[in-house]
Amino acid sequence: MFVIQPQTVYLQPVAENKKYVCDPLLWVDQFSDEFFRFAVYRVKNREVAEDLVQETFLSGLKSLNNFRRDCPEKSWLYNILRNKIIDHFRKKTNHEIKQSSTVIEADDDSFFSNFFKPGGQWNNEASPENWNISADKILERKEFMEFLILCLSLLPEMWEKVFNLKTIEDLPSKDICKELNITPSNLWTIIHRAKLQMRGCLEKRWLNK
Amino acid sequence: MLTCKQATFYSSIRSFKKLSFVQSIQLKLHLMMCKSCHEFDHQNKIIDQSLTDFIKNDHLISEESLSEEKKSQIESAVKQRINKK
Numbered sequence A: 001m002f003v004i005q006p007q008t009v010y011l012q013p014v015a016e017n018k019k020y021v022c023d024p025l026l027w028v029d030q031f032s033d034e035f036f037r038f039a040v041y042r043v044k045n046r047e048v049a050e051d052l053v054q055e056t057f058l059s060g061l062k063s064l065n066n067f068r069r070d071c072p073e074k075s076w077l078y079n080i081l082r083n084k085i086i087d088h089f090r091k092k093t094n095h096e097i098k099q100s101s102t103v104i105e106a107d108d109d110s111f112f113s114n115f116f117k118p119g120g121q122w123n124n125e126a127s128p129e130n131w132n133i134s135a136d137k138i139l140e141r142k143e144f145m146e147f148l149i150l151c152l153s154l155l156p157e158m159w160e161k162v163f164n165l166k167t168i169e170d171l172p173s174k175d176i177c178k179e180l181n182i183t184p185s186n187l188w189t190i191i192h193r194a195k196l197q198m199r200g201c202l203e204k205r206w207l208n209k
Numbered sequence B: 001m002l003t004c005k006q007a008t009f010y011s012s013i014r015s016f017k018k019l020s021f022v023q024s025i026q027l028k029l030h031l032m033m034c035k036s037c038h039e040f041d042h043q044n045k046i047i048d049q050s051l052t053d054f055i056k057n058d059h060l061i062s063e064e065s066l067s068e069e070k071k072s073q074i075e076s077a078v079k080q081r082i083n084k085k
Helices: A024-043 A046-062 A073-096 A099-104 A142-153 A157-168 A173-180 A184-207 B004-013 B021-033 B035-061 B068-084
Strands: none
Touching: A024 A046, A024 A073, A024 B068, A046 A073, A046 B068, A073 A157, A142 A157, A142 A184, A142 B035, A157 A173, A157 A184, A173 A184, A184 B004, A184 B035, B004 B021, B004 B035, B021 B035
16 A cells, blocks of 8 residues: 655645634535546546545545644645545556556567667657747647647556656655556656657647647 | 667656666767757657646636536535434
């Protein structure tokens, strides 16, 4: 079992003597839409996200005694939701891990031959073009984001999961390995392949559309 | 001298794992000399940064919301649980 990292984003500093109140009757009105959006972008499924929001509120009620009033109830509930989402990924992973074991074999020449010549140089048709864009400007481009999410979703499950655990949950690499039951060298290979694939996908679909 | 395959490997895992001193020098040298890998490295950063920003911000600005039906369903589940206490 891995330990969930303390979430700093949603926990605000505590003012001296300040006690927060908690009113479960207002939860749905106040938080459900925001929590839903938070969840739906992560699990990419409306129904699952809806259920996670409901479970979050119910778990919150169940453990109301653990609410220590030293942070806003929203932060406390956010943490519950995050744990629910990680649980969801974990269940999904255990279920799928057996089927995807072929993707994580240490080296697969046929995959890499799509990108590189036998000597390790780029294939002409796969070599990166100049995107002619800077890292901060690109964020204004909503269209780019849409293609990014599309290309992410086209990755094999296992690779996408690595990205999820890294960028969404910000887990350290050793926890990702533990979570997915893979060795560090499997992890590096998956990341290498996923990056090659993502970049190629973006160039093909977004740049050269 | 690294091959492009090795250089893209180091470039890809760099945001997950600190490279050794020798590895990062080798990568730097290669990126200076190889235009394609230089692009790859740059685009890699764009992808990483965009994904992180997307995850951090997008749920706050998106228009999506729960269906009213589901909302009232959750609301009654919450009320039911409260009344049980």
